[in-house]
Amino acid sequence: MQRKSLATMTCPVAQSLERVGEWWSMLIMRDALAGITRFDALQKSLGIAPNMLTRRLNGLVEAGLLERRRYQDRPPRYEYVPTACGQDFRPVLLALLDWGSRHFAADGRRAVIRDRITGEIAEPLLIDRRSGRPLTDPAFERVYQNEPGQD
Template identity: 65%
Template structure:
């Protein structure tokens, strides 16, 4: 029981997956970040059952990823707009696109991220706060200021910096 608590309470990956790790939630966020806003738009795009779409939209609103805004009083209708937290999720989606293209698109990429101005392909990268690029193999996890003793122990097992 302690292990589950440590993983879900402190691990940023586990915390994130609790909120958006479900298949439909990720696809709803993809569509919302591409401009879809209304229930019928999500339904048409995804082919998702209405009851499942309602549950996932409510969960994303509760998680602070989407904001529900009324656009009609009669009948009552809402649109779902990404919050700043939801907009930040775009980087996760772009990383999934790049990873999926690299490993699961034997026939070639069906979607690519390109620079708007030039149309040239773009890849997600890691950079320091000053903008200097850093290779993934030059990075290591380390315990943050709020890490518990249990998290520090877990990170030590992974070879992370104390």
């Protein structure tokens, strides 16, 4: 079954999901951001069929989240390295990891984010860079800038 395209929707959430909303894409980005960038390594890590992995990698390259780089000529082999846009996706995955771990951890086996230097467990929180306040504060609202008719 073909999924509906969200490309024509103006909502940033829909636009983001158009690029990474398929579960394999999210898992590929998780692995690529963790340093697993070669096709064979991604296939082994994910247990994904080669044709599906090829399609998802091509989509992520086309969306600008990954860059395809040749690392071997004979036979030609490529790695898929996160671009700046792909690197900006890291906090999204970390937030998803934290949320999923808190609410859906199987058998209490939570994944956590730990400070490599201190060993302390991080408590993720999305904040406003300017004020330092959590974005969950009721003072914040979602608005769209530069809508037609706005100056």
